Structure formats: structure tokens, C-alpha cells
Amino acid sequence: xxxxxxxxxxxxxxxxxxxxxxxxxxxxxxxxxxEARMAARRAFGNVTRAEERFYEAGRWMWWDHLKQDxxxxxxxxRKNPGFTAAAVLTLALGVGANTTIFSLINATLLKPxxxxxxxxxxxxxxxxxxxxxxxxxxxxxxxxxxQLQSKxxxxxxxxxxxxxxxxxxxxxxxEAEQVSGLRASAGFFSVLGVKPFxxxxxxPEEETLGKDHEVILSYGLWKRRYGGDPALVGRTxxxxxxxxxxxxxxxxxxxxQFWNSSQLWVPIGYTKTDYERDWNSFVAIGRLKPGVxxxxxxxxxxxxxxxxxxxxxxxxxxxxxxxxxxGEFGREDLRTALLAMFVAVGFVxxxxxxxxxxxxxxxxxxxxxxxxxxxxLGAGRVRIAxxxxxxxLLVGLLGGAxxxxxxTWSSQLLFNVFRLDHLHLPGQxxxxxxxxxxxxxxxxxxxxxxxxxxxxxxxxxxxxxxxNGPLKEGGRESSQGSRLRHALVASEVALAxxxxxxxxxxxxxxxxxxxxxxxLDPKNVLTMQMSLPQEExxxxxxxxxxxxxxxxxxxxxxxxxxxxxxxxxxxxxxxxTRGFVVEGQPAPExxxxxxxxxxxxxxxxxxxxxxxxxxGREFAHADTLSSPGVIVINETMARRFxxxxxxxxxxxxxxxxxxxxxxxxxxxxxxxxxxxxxxxxPQFFRPYTQAAWPVxxxxxxxxxxxxxxxxxVKKALAEFLPDRPASGVETMEDIVRDSTGSRRLPMLLLSGxxxxxxxxxxxxxxxxxxxxxxxxxxxxxxxxxxxARATGVLGLVVGRTMKxxxxxxxxxxxxxxxxxxxxxxxxxxxxxxxxxxxxxxxxLLAAIALLAAYLPARRxxxxxxxxxxxxx
Amino acid sequence: xxxxxxxxxxxxxxxxxxxxxxRTLIFGxxxxxGIGRAIQQTSQDELLVEHGALYPALQRLEERGWIVAEWxxxxxxxxxxxxxxxxxxxxxxxxxxxxxxxxxxxIGRVLGPEARKG
Numbered sequence: 004x005x006x007x008x009x010x011x012x013x014x015x016x017x018x019x020x021x022x023x024x025x026x027x028x029x030x031x032x033x034x035x036x037x038e039a040r041m042a043a044r045r046a047f048g049n050v051t052r053a054e055e056r057f058y059e060a061g062r063w064m065w066w067d068h069l070k071q072d073x074x075x076x077x078x079x080x081r082k083n084p085g086f087t088a089a090a091v092l093t094l095a096l097g098v099g100a101n102t103t104i105f106s107l108i109n110a111t112l113l114k115p116x117x118x119x120x121x122x123x124x125x126x127x128x129x130x131x132x133x134x135x136x137x138x139x140x141x142x143x144x145x146x147x148x149x150q151l152q153s154k155x156x157x158x159x160x161x162x163x164x165x166x167x168x169x170x171x172x173x174x175x176x177x178e179a180e181q182v183s184g185l186r187a188s189a190g191f192f193s194v195l196g197v198k199p200f201x202x203x204x205x206x207p208e209e210e211t212l213g214k215d216h217e218v219i220l221s222y223g224l225w226k227r228r229y230g231g232d233p234a235l236v237g238r239t240x241x242x243x244x245x246x247x248x249x250x251x252x253x254x255x256x257x258x259x260q261f262w263n264s265s266q267l268w269v270p271i272g273y274t275k276t277d278y279e280r281d282w283n284s285f286v287a288i289g290r291l292k293p294g295v296x297x298x299x300x301x302x303x304x305x306x307x308x309x310x311x312x313x314x315x316x317x318x319x320x321x322x323x324x325x326x327x328x329x330g331e332f333g334r335e336d337l338r339t340a341l342l343a344m345f346v347a348v349g350f351v352x353x354x355x356x357x358x359x360x361x362x363x364x365x366x367x368x369x370x371x372x373x374x375x376x377x378x379x380l381g382a383g384r385v386r387i388a389x390x391x392x393x394x395x396l397l398v399g400l401l402g403g404a405x406x407x408x409x410x411t412w413s414s415q416l417l418f419n420v421f422r423l424d425h426l427h428l429p430g431q432x433x434x435x436x437x438x439x440x441x442x443x444x445x446x447x448x449x450x451x452x453x454x455x456x457x458x459x460x461x462x463x464x465x466x467x468x469x470x471n472g473p474l475k476e477g478g479r480e481s482s483q484g485s486r487l488r489h490a491l492v493a494s495e496v497a498l499a500x501x502x503x504x505x506x507x508x509x510x511x512x513x514x515x516x517x518x519x520x521x522x523l524d525p526k527n528v529l530t531m532q533m534s535l536p537q538e539e540x541x542x543x544x545x546x547x548x549x550x551x552x553x554x555x556x557x558x559x560x561x562x563x564x565x566x567x568x569x570x571x572x573x574x575x576x577x578x579x580t581r582g583f584v585v586e587g588q589p590a591p592e593x594x595x596x597x598x599x600x601x602x603x604x605x606x607x608x609x610x611x612x613x614x615x616x617x618x619g620r621e622f623a624h625a626d627t628l629s630s631p632g633v634i635v636i637n638e639t640m641a642r643r644f645x646x647x648x649x650x651x652x653x654x655x656x657x658x659x660x661x662x663x664x665x666x667x668x669x670x671x672x673x674x675x676x677x678x679x680x681x682x683x684x685p686q687f688f689r690p691y692t693q694a695a696w697p698v699x700x701x702x703x704x705x706x707x708x709x710x711x712x713x714x715x716v717k718k719a720l721a722e723f724l725p726d727r728p729a730s731g732v733e734t735m736e737d738i739v740r741d742s743t744g745s746r747r748l749p750m751l752l753l754s755g756x757x758x759x760x761x762x763x764x765x766x767x768x769x770x771x772x773x774x775x776x777x778x779x780x781x782x783x784x785x786x787x788x789x790x791a792r793a794t795g796v797l798g799l800v801v802g803r804t805m806k807x808x809x810x811x812x813x814x815x816x817x818x819x820x821x822x823x824x825x826x827x828x829x830x831x832x833x834x835x836x837x838x839x840x841x842x843x844x845x846x847l848l849a850a851i852a853l854l855a856a857y858l859p860a861r862r863x864x865x866x867x868x869x870x871x872x873x874x875x
Numbered sequence: 876x877x878x879x880x881x882x883x884x885x886x887x888x889x890x891x892x893x894x895x896x897x898r899t900l901i902f903g904x905x906x907x908x909g910i911g912r913a914i915q916q917t918s919q920d921e922l923l924v925e926h927g928a929l930y931p932a933l934q935r936l937e938e939r940g941w942i943v944a945e946w947x948x949x950x951x952x953x954x955x956x957x958x959x960x961x962x963x964x965x966x967x968x969x970x971x972x973x974x975x976x977x978x979x980x981x982i983g984r985v986l987g988p989e990a991r992k993g
């Protein structure tokens with residue numbers, strides 16, 4: 004009916020006609036023109052009111068009101084640039100910080116994995132002992148049994164952890180290049196639900212060693228290195244010096260990356276050691292049948308693992324199985340960190356809201372007369388409350404828009420500074436932090452919510468307002484108003500305390516962590532990775548027995564380098580475990596072989612890395628396949644296995660009683676190989692000249708900044724291994740720093756938020772107290788006129804503020820326990836209820852609150868009683 | 876038309892104006908002033924209809940589709956907006972009349988014999 008709506012002018016014309024008709028009738032009854040006109044008008048009542056009622060009956064009234072309110076709101080905001088700037092800026096920072104964290108959550112935790120039905124993809128791990136904390140990769144024979152016996156899966160496959168593969172130049176234009184790739188079983192691609200863009204995936208018979216010289220390339224590698232030539236499929240390329248037939252190319256969409264940015268895949272080609280049931284070196288991935296729950300899959304796999312443990316008591320002793328959704332695996336720390344930051348930043352926003360609410364209240368007080376006049380002129384209370392709420396929403400949206408802008412910039416900054424593209428999320432590659440519709444919706448929702456939140460207090464007080472009070476001169480502040488403001492002080496303190504506590508715990512953790520002795524000297528050390536030829540990747544004789552010597556000859560001669568060596572796994576990046584039997588000690592029970600961390604190194608490794616040699620000697624070039632087998636052990640291993648003895652000259656049997664005999668030739672200092680935050684564990688090394696390892700990290704120590712040597716070292720390496728280019732160049736200092744990475748980001752951000760919260764709370768408290776002092780100028784003046792001294796007034800104002808701040812602290816301490824529990828997974832060597840952190844934070848906040856109350860209170864104590872009483 | 880008399884008039888109960896307008900229009904098209912006068916006359920000057928209240932009510936009825944309006948000329952040759960009852964308006968009138976009668980009877984019953992005396 005809206006389109007048929009009458010115009011206001013038509014209605015006015017009708018009223019006019021009515022008055023004419025009525026005048027006519029009255030004239031007929033004998034009244035003169037003037038009297039008749041007056042009487043007609045009288046009988047009609049209020050013409051304007053009738054017109055108004057016609058207008059209000061319109062269906063788009065609320066829109067008119069909204070337009071009016073918006074226009075009025077914008078005008079008011081423009082008239083108070085100081086207030087507007089303060090409110091919008093506060094909210095922009097609050098909403099911006101929230102949106103930034105949300106965009107991180109959106110890009111990592113909320114984004115579905117790029118596979119069909121990703122919720123049905125799971126990883127299956129072996130476990131040892133009770134529970135599932137002690138999970139381990141899967142051995143091929145166990146996987147075959149899982150595959151045969153389980154009914155929960157549509158399909159299940161395995162792949163190894165991947166390594167660098169060397170692509171030889173095909174023509175003169177190409178250079179040798181190392182790319183990461185992995186070995187996958189035939190079912191791998193169908194489990195993931197990915198069909199090849201070109202060609203085919205692997206066939207079951209290609210899992211056999213010797214028939215495994217096929218390769219599937221990623222779309223990116225195919226485009227970049229082979230110019231996207233469709234005829235490449237079916238041709239041979241040279242990888243690690245051997246011919247491989249390209250059988251397929253993976254699709255580009257969805258962004259198809261899996262596990263450590265793999266760019267090529269080769270058939271799994273089970274080697275001799277892969278057939279050993281305790282050779283755990285694969286990751287099992289399964290796709291659950293539709294309708295099978297995680298609990299059912301876990302129960303079934305657990306039962307199968309228990310049966311295998313009984314069947315193979317030596318290899319599978321105490322074995323269990325654990326099933327985790329692919330989308331959750333490897334994201335626990337990230338989830339905790341993001342959740343904790345989300346909570347903290349939410350609290351910061353609440354503080355911002357409290358501050359703006361206080362600003363609004365203060366402004367509401369100065370606007371009391373304006374509002375009273377408007378309501379005296381006939382504006383309803385609801386109408387006024389609505390108008391105030393519209394104004395708050397407007398401020399909220401302005402702040403939100405600025406916050407969104409801030410977030411687009413800051414999320415990019417975080418991505419770059421914290422190198423989030425290096426975040427290894429299984430099945431997912433993070434290439435940017437998108438500001439998509441979800442992030443936009445979040446920002447909009449948060450700004451509206453905050454607008455309503457801080458707009459509620461002024462709107463409610465408008466609803467309750469007495470029309471006459473403010474119009475009278477010198478209206479005093481109500482006790483209700485002051486109660487509200489005290490509640491604001493208390494809530495600011497409580498919220499700030501929670502955020503500060505979180506930050507305090509994280510800072511203490513990181514300080515503890517940075518205080519941990521890395522056990523080596525990372526300064527001026529550069530590392531890079533090379534993959535070496537290997538018949539049996541992790542067992543048997545070295546593929547390049549002369550590698551260490553060549554390294555010494557070619558790289559060692561570079562001027563400016565003080566020493567050169569290589570090692571299998573770099574410190575802090577995790578390493579393998581190997582079992583052994585100590586010679587001369589009672590034989591262990593079957594299935595309970597003692598184990599220790601294991602590595603392979605070239606001569607001079609410990610010197611190059613700056614790991615102190617405590618006894619004996621390092622590996623030398625003289626330790627070869629024809630000389631006796633030797634090992635270097637760490638201090639913890641020496642103490643554990645040869646307590647109160649000199650371990651030098653003692654021996655172990657590697658891998659079991661019948662394994663090769665290896666003699667201890669040296670003891671070195673402890674290094675936390677599993678990460679700076681991990682426990683020190685026994686560790687032993689074999690020389691590369693006696694034991695194979697497929698990937699070696701070249702380590703060089705320079706006199707100055709080591710990164711300047713990258714090119715020369717690479718060139719020197721190419722001199723003796725032209726087909727095996729080095730990759731993954733990193734300084735040791737970066738590696739040490741990255742080892743604390745999962746804590747560094749939340750720590751820095753939480754500290755930033757805490758600082759922000761502290762500033763906001765201080766400004767907020769000062770604002771509340773300042774406003775209250777202004778409101779009570781007359782009362783204070785009166786007190787002073789009656790003999791109150793300046794110190795008394797000071798004490799009165801500060802005392803009352805601190806009383807409420809104390810209430811806030813009690814509430815805040817309780818609340819901080821919650822956040823601390825959330826953080827506990829990220830803490831290192833600090834308890835969530837650390838009394839020192841809690842005490843320090845409480846004291847800091849008390850001092851800030853005291854200062855924030857003192858400054859306006861001092862102003863109160865300087866009030867001139869005569870001026871104060873006269874000014875009204 | 877003395878002031879005294881005006882004070883004695885009954886003010887309309889909420890919602891009854893619509894009913895009276897519809898009832899008045901049953902005799903044929905009429906303009907606003909005519910409707911007001913008709914109500915007053917038919918009630919033998921007992922009901923007070925503020926003319927100003929009439930027009931928003933007419934507007935409301937028109938929007939609901941119970942009456943339609945058209946500009947025309949009055950008996951004494953003046954321009955006026957004439958209202959006509961629609962079929963839906965007729966139905967509404969029957970419904971409302973029934974409802975009102977039931978209400979009046981029920982209230983009468985509750986008030987008892989005294990009400991008749993006064």
C-alpha cells in the first residue's frame with residue numbers, strides 16, 4: 004500500500020475543506036464569519052496534532068526517525084570533535100585488535116582443509132604405554148595390519164615425513180634444484196580425495212622396491228620448472244641421479260599442499276628396513292566411512308593395536324593406537340595461543356567500552372539541559388533513549404570501520420613479522436591472512452555490539468531522567484550516577500588485571516625459556532641442507548663415504564670460516580631414537596631395549612657448533628668403515644648408563660645384542676635436541692663416515708655475520724656435488740629463536756594488549772574520577788568552606804576510588820585464574836597461579852589506579868571554596 | 876451550543892470511532908465534516924467527536940481497505956474528500972457491531988439494575 008500513500012499536502016487540503024464546510028454550516032446557524040471560523044477551529048481541536056498523527060501513521064516512520072537521529076547524531080559528533088576522536092580512536096584500537104586476532108583464527112582454525120569432506124580425514128598414530136601422550140609414527144607392517152583388520156575407514160594410506168629431492172638439469176638452461184617431496188603409498192591420493200590434473204596416481208605394484216621409479220609433480224613445480232608442458236607426463240626426469248617417469252600432475256585448485264610444502268611425490272617403494280615391525284617411520288592417514296564417529300574409530304584401532312601387542316611382544320610391546328582429526332593435529336599450541344589472545348583482546352575491548360561509556364556519561368551530564376528541553380518540548384523518553392542509542396551505534400560503527408582498516412594492515416604485519424607462512428599446519432598452507440566476508444561480518448557485529456554496550460548506560464539514564472531536575476539551577480549528581488561510575492572503576496581494574504596477568508605469565512615463561520642454556524654457541528653459525536644418495540636411507544654404509552672429507556676440502560678452504568662440519572638433525576628441530584644394549588651390563592627384557600636420541604655427524608661438528616667436549620675426542624676423518632665403530636655421547640647419557648664410571652672406552656651394541664659394537668670415544672655437553680623447552684635426554688652420535696643418513700645439514704662457523712657466506716658456501720658445495728644443491732639456509736641464531744616461536748607470538752601480542760589495557764584503564768579511571776570531581780565541585784567547596792583541609796579532600800576522593808579499585812582487583816584475580824588455566828599449555832616453568840606474577844601485576848595496577856585517582860583528586864583539593872560556591 | 880453542554884458530552888471509548896464511521900457510511904458516500912456531524916446528530920448530541928481525531932481515523936480505515944476516498948463536490952458546491960464503504964468495510968462493520976453489542980450487554984449485566992435507573 005506504500006506506493007498509494009497519500010501525500011501530506013492532500014491531507015492538509017482535506018482538513019482545510021473540513022474547516023470551510025464547518026464554517027459554512029455554523030454561518031447557516033446564524034454566526035458571523037469570524038465567529039464561525041473560530042468555532043470550527045475549536046471543534047476541530049489541534050490541527051497540527053492531527054497532521055502529526057497522520058504523518059506518524061506512515062509505515063516508514065522508523066526510517067524517518069533513523070534518518071533524523073543519524074543526521075542529528077552526526078551533527079552532534081561533529082560539534083564535539085574531541086569527544087568523537089577519543090571515542091572513535093579507543094574503539095578503533097579495540098575493534099582493530101579483536102578483528103586482527105579473529106582474522107588469524109579465521110585463516111588457520113576456521114578454514115576447512117582443501118579436501119572433500121575434510122572432517123572425515125584422520126591421522127592414526129601408534130602409542131606406547133598408557134594414554135595417548137606418547138604417540139609415535141607407524142611402522143609399515145603394523146600399518147598393513149591396521150589396513151587389513153579395521154572396518155572404520157573408507158581407505159587408509161601411509162607416507163613418510165619427506166625430504167629434499169634433487170632435480171638434475173634437463174637442459175642447459177636449467178639449474179639443479181632441491182625440492183621437498185615425500186614417499187606415499189598407492190592409496191594416499193584417493194584417501195585425500197584428490198584426482199590428478201594430468202595422468203594418474205600410483206598403482207599398488209609400484210609400492211615394491213625397484214618398480215618405484217615414478218613421480219607425481221605438484222602443479223606449481225610443473226608450471227615453474229617444466230613450463231606446464233602436458234607432454235611431460237610419460238617422460239623421464241632425473242631425480243637424485245636416477246631416472247623417474249612422470250606419471251601425473253596434481254591439480255592447482257584447491258591449493259594442494261601436504262606436509263612440509265611437498266612439491267613431488269614418489270611411490271613408497273618399501274625397503275628392507277621398512278619391513279621391520281619396530282621401524283616406525285611413517286604417518287598413517289585415513290578417511291572414515293560416513294557416519295563412523297571418532298570414538299568408534301579410536302575404540303576399533305585401540306583394540307587392533309592391543310591384539311598386535313600380544314602377537315608381537317618384542318616389537319609392539321605396550322602398543323596402543325590414537326586417532327586424531329587431520330584438522331586438529333599439530334594445531335594444539337596455535338589453538339591455545341589464539342584462544343588466549345582472543346580472550347585477552349576481548350577484555351581489552353570491554354575496557355575500551357567502559358571508557359567510552361564513561362565518556363558518554365560525562366557528555367550526557369553536560370547534555371542534560373539539552374535533553375530536558377527536548378523532552379519538555381514533547382520528545383518521549385523512549386524517543387530520546389533511542390536517539391542516544393543511535394548516536395552510540397554511530398560511534399561504534401565509525402570505530403569499527405577504522406578498526407577494520409587497522410586490522411587489514413596489522414594482520415598483514417603479523418603475517419610478515421612472525422613469518423606465519425612458515426607455520427606448519429598439516430594439510431594446509433598459509434599464504435596470507437585474508438580479510439574476507441567472515442572477518443568483515445565479525446568486525447560489523449563487534450562494532451554494533453560495542454555500540455549497544457556502551458550506549459546502554461546513557462540510554463537507560465535518559466529513560467529514568469527526571470524532566471524538571473536538570474532545568475533547575477545547580478542540580479546535584481544523583482547517588483545512582485556515582486554508583487554507576489564506581490562500578491566502572493571496579494570493572495576497568497578487574498578487566499585490566501586479567502589481561503596483565505596473562506601477559507605477565509607469558510613474559511615470565513619466555514624469560515625462563517630464553518634463560519635456558521642452549522648448550523651451544525649459535526653466534527656466527529650458518530646451516531644449510533643437502534640430501535645425499537642412499538641405498539638404505541637410514542641404515543647401512545654411507546652413500547657418499549668421502550662427503551665429510553670433500554666438505555672439508557672445498558668449504559673448509561673458504562677464507563673467513565673458522566670451521567666446517569655437517570650433522571643429520573639440527574639441534575632443537577627434533578631427532579630420531581635408537582635402541583642399544585650396554586656391553587657388560589645385564590641384558591634387557593625383550594621389547595624393553597634402552598634407547599637414546601641419535602644423530603650422525605661429520606668430524607669437527609661439536610667444535611663448529613660450539614658444544615663443549617668434556618672428555619675424550621671428536622670424530623676424525625680416520626674413523627672409517629675399516630676402523631672400529633665409534634660413538635660420542637652426551638653428559639646425560641654418560642651419567643645414565645655409566646654412573647660413577649669413565650665411559651670412554653666402554654661400548655654398546657647398536658640396535659640389540661647382536662648389533663655392531665661401538666666404542667665411546669668422547670663425551671660432549673648436553674643440548675636440548677627436541678627443543679629449548681624440552682627435557683634433556685640421553686643422546687649419542689655416530690660418524691657419517693661409518694653410518695648412513697639421507698639428509699645432512701652443513702654447519703659452518705664464520706668470524707663475522709654468517710649469512711654473507713651463503714653464496715660462497717653453496718658454490719663450494721656445487722663443486723663436488725653439482726646435482727645436489729643446498730637448500731633451507733638458516734642461521735643458528737634464527738633456529739634458536741624459532742624454537743621459542745610458539746610462545747613468542749602470544750607473548751609479544753599479549754604484552755601489547757596488556758600495555759594497551761593498562762593505558763586504557765589508567766585513562767578511564769582518571770576520567771571517571773575527574774568527572775566525579777567536576778560534578779561535586781560545589782559539595783567539595785562547601786566541605787572546604789566548613790573547614791575540611793586539602794589533604795582531607797584528597798584522601799576522600801582517592802580513598803573512595805581505591806576502595807572500588809580493590810573490589811575490581813578481587814574480581815580480577817578470580818578471573819585471571821581462568822585465563823591462566825587457558826594459557827597453561829603455553830607456559831614454561833611457570834605455574835598458572837604464580838604468586839609473584841600475580842603480586843607484581845596487582846601492585847602495578849594498584850599504583851596505576853592510585854596515580855590515576857591522585858591527579859584529578861589533587862585538582863579537587865585545590866578548589867577555591869568561594870569560587871566553587873559562587874560559580875553556580 | 877453552550878460550553879456547559881459540551882462538557883456534559885460523553886467522550887468516545889477507545890476504538891469505537893472506527894465503528895461509528897463505518898456505520899455512518901452505510902447510508903452512502905460522505906465527507907469528513909459530514910461524518911462528524913452525522914455521528915453527533917444521530918447520538919442526539921450525546922457523543923463528543925473531536926473533529927481533529929476524525930481524519931487520522933479515516934486515514935487508518937482507508938489504509939486497511941475498509942473505505943475508499945475520492946475528491947468531489949459537496950451539496951453547497953465546495954471541494955471535499957468523499958468516503959465510501961467497501962465490501963470489506965461492510966463485513967468489518969457487521970463483525971464490529973456484533974462484538975460491540977455483546978460487549979455492551981455483558982457490561983450491562985455486570986453493572987446490574989442500578990445502571991438502568993441512572
